[in-house]
Structure formats: C-alpha cells, structure tokens
Amino acid sequence: MTTLANPTPYDRVAYPTTVFAQTHPERLAVLARLAGLDPVPPCEARILEIGGGTCVNLMSMAAMWPGCDAHGFDLSTNAIARGQEIAEAAGLGNVTLAVEDICEAHHRYPAGSFDYVIAHGVYAWVPPHVREATMRLAAHVLSDRGVAFISYNAMPGGHVRQIMREMLLDAIGEIDDPEERIAAVRDFLESYARPQDGDEPLATALRQQAENMLQRPDAVLFHDELGPCFHPQRLLDVAAAGHACGLAFLTDAGRNRQLDGFLPDGASVPDDPEAAVLLAASRDDYASLRYFRQSLFVKRQHGRMIDRTIDATRIANLWMSTRMARQEDGSFVHGADSMVIKDEALADAIERAAAVYPQRVPVASISTDPEHLRVLLQLYIEWYVSLFTAPAPFPPSPAERPQCSPLVRGMLELGEAMLCTLDHGVLKIEQAELRALLRAADGQRTIAEIAALGTGIPPEDTLAALTACCTKALMKV
Ligand SMILES: C[S@@+](CC[C@H](N)C(=O)[O-])C[C@H]1O[C@@H](n2cnc3c(N)ncnc32)[C@H](O)[C@@H]1O
Known part of the structure; x- marks a missing residue:
C-alpha cells in the first residue's frame, strides 16, 4: 500500500485548477491523425490525468463523453477530496479519482491501460526522481494507439x-x-x-x-513561483527521457507550435525525421526564448511510423468550429487579430461555419480543395479554427426536455460560480435566475414545465434563455 506524506503544499494552499484546451484529447487525436496515426476516438477512450489537482480538467472531458473512462490522481488529499465531491454532485459515473503518488502509480494502473495521458503543470515542478517517474508512468500506461501530453517550463525562458x-x-x-x-x-x-x-x-x-x-x-504565485521545485527543461532532454522509456516525440500542443513535429513543407525526408524536427524545434526555442512547452508522445513501436510530412488533406474528414467574425470589408477578426481570406468561396464557407459556433461543421462541407484545406490547417495551427474528430457533444437548440450538462448541475449544486462547459471552457454564471434555470433543466421537465417553475426568468423568455444556454455549450445532447 502507498504511504503518502501529507499535507503537501497543495493541501496548505489549494491550486486553482481549471480546464486546459490544449490538453483536450480531441486536440491530441487531431494531431495524431495529422501524422497519419489512428488514435482512439476520444468519446470512448480511457483517459488518465496525472497530478490533476481536483481533476476538474478531466471531469470536463468525462461530462462531454459518457462513454469514456476517466481516471485522475494527485498527491494532495484535499484536492482529490474536492474533486470527488464535484464528481459525486455531478453524478459522473465514468470518473475515478485517487490520492496517489506518481512514483507508486504504476502499481495502480496496468500497462497499456490508457489512450490519452495528461500531465499538465507537473513535470518541471517536481523533484528529479518524480519527474523521471512521470515519464516512466506515462510510457507504462500508454496504449499502443495512445497519445501522452506532458507540459513543462522550458529552456531557455526558464x-x-x-x-x-x-x-x-x-x-x-x-x-x-x-x-x-x-x-x-x-x-x-x-x-x-x-x-x-x-x-x-x-x-x-x-x-x-x-x-x-x-x-x-x-495560489498560482504561491505554487508556481515560490514552490520548492522549479526545474525548467530543454526540449531535447525531455524527448530523450521519453525515448529512454520507449516513447517517440509526436509534436507540441501549443498555439503555433503544433507543426513542430512535422518537416517543413517541401523538405525531403531525412534519415531520422524525429531527430531533425526536434533539433529544429529546439533551435527555435532558443531563437525565441521559449519558456513553456506542451509535448506530445506516442509509443515507439516497430513498424509504426509517424508521417512527418504535412498532408492537409488529412483534415478533410474532421469537424471544425470557428469564432472568426466576418467584417464589413470582408476580412475576419478573431480576438485581437485580424486576417484576410483571399478566396471568396472559402471565406463565405468560413463565415457560414462561424454563424453556427460553437456547433461544428464537417470540414468537407467547407471544402475538399487541397489548397483550401491548407489554409484551414494554417488557421488551426494559429488557433483561429478548432478541429475535432466528431460533431459537438451539445445541441444547437433546447431538446423537448432540456438537460444541462451533469458537471454544470453538480457545480451549481456546490455553489461554484465558474462552470465547465461542454466545449471544454469555463463560464462564470452568477445570475441567480440563470442558475435556477440551469438546475431546473434536468432532462425530465418540458420547457413549459420549466417556465412554470418560477426560476425568476419570465416564462415567455424561458425558451430564449435555454437557447442561449445551448450556444454557451451548457446543455447536453
Ligand atoms: C502546478 S500543480 C498542477 C495541477 C493541475 N495539473 C493544473 O495544471 O492545474 C501540480 C500538481 O502536481 C501534484 N503533484 C506533485 N507531486 C506529485 C506526486 N508525487 N504525485 C502526484 N501528484 C503530485 C500536486 O499536488 C499538484 O496538484
């Protein structure tokens, strides 16, 4: 039996764990597919989160995919106790959380038992022996088609x-x-x-x-800046640690870094493509003073090759969503950035996709023209477009008996203001009427019955309010 030293610093001061888009198995699966691999569909995958704090990131995934099997652990008893409270309030039967030490976790989790393994904000914040154990554990539990995510403070920014x-x-x-x-x-x-x-x-x-x-x-200042361990890592050292455990570097999950595992367009394939992409990415780290990395790994297997040439047609059978907003002059705006899509037909199709956001549309309905797919891939790399392996797990409009996400219901019950949405985001909802409306949407009541309940929302506005909840990805299909 594992003996755990308590309390940890994370028991003294709770870490404000949230959801992290870049850890999402959909993102990992899309990048694996871009490399010609065959990852397990996230909706039915076995997912492990290592050092997940309360593991709310993991629970957000479990809420969107009832068919997945989600496991998470952390050394902090308090964090896991809070996570278990949330999972219970949400009735998430596909979530199992445990207080466990990374160094002992291989006894708990059998070899090859997870399709997605996530260790966010752990690797560079623990002593060297725990760091080594993290990589060993990721390699141990990763299935043959699995993808592991490991983030860390990087050099030279470190x-x-x-x-x-x-x-x-x-x-x-x-x-x-x-x-x-x-x-x-x-x-x-x-x-x-x-x-x-x-x-x-x-x-x-x-x-x-x-x-x-x-x-x-x-709490972030307390842990990230003042914690007992701060060991920023060089990409090449992390990749070597992965190699030593039988893992191959796939690519990076960060914005504008997702092609780090791929060869430049038109480049001939060198003898050791993995070494070539790592060297180029590492040099770029130094050129741009990079301070954070989010590396993805897969099992290094005989006979299995990662295709590191970029083939944009691989995204043709995926789904996409975008918040790119068309302007009067025809250009697009995304957050603080603006861009022009020169091809009118493509621009119009993107505008149509944006009109149904956060719903997803098949990429093939936008275009199958390889040139257009290259543009869409570039927009994906820059995080202006999101790609997925499946349609959205939330509806565009309320069902006959609307049901809000189980995780949202659980978090409302526990009085949380920040709620996890079914598109793996967070949304602050403090308005009492809206909170009452979401709680009333239990999948049993019709819209008329919800309106009659007296949630504080005028009955005649109930449908519109529930529709707005759908557009915020708060409702279940
Ligand atoms: C910086 S926090 C990150 C938490 C979460 N992954 C996130 O990104 O919000 C690091 C986490 O690693 C956990 N941790 C540190 N050492 C550990 C160990 N030996 N075994 C399990 N968890 C550990 C801490 O308790 C803490 O929750």
Missing part, C-alpha cells in the same frame, strides 16, 4: 524565470505562513515592476514579467 524566482525567494526570506509569503512577494513585485532610468533591455523584460506575475491569482 533561465529568465529563474532570475525572477531567485529575487522572489530572497524577498520572502524565512517567511513560512502562506498568506505572509504571498503578501511579501506582491510587495516586492509592485516595487520591482516600476521601470528605472537606464534599465537594460533584460531588466525591462524582467519588470514586464513582474507586472504579469502581479495579475496571477495568489
């Missing part, structure tokens, strides 16, 4: 963060009390962030980083 860390640790000295540590760090950051005459460019960059740190929640 050097810069290390400078900040040394200043922060110096500022808190021997203070042990969490609240006092956080207060001391905030005092220091506020003063340090002020620009000084004659600042060198590096000092300017560090002061900017201090400014950014001030925006982070207390």
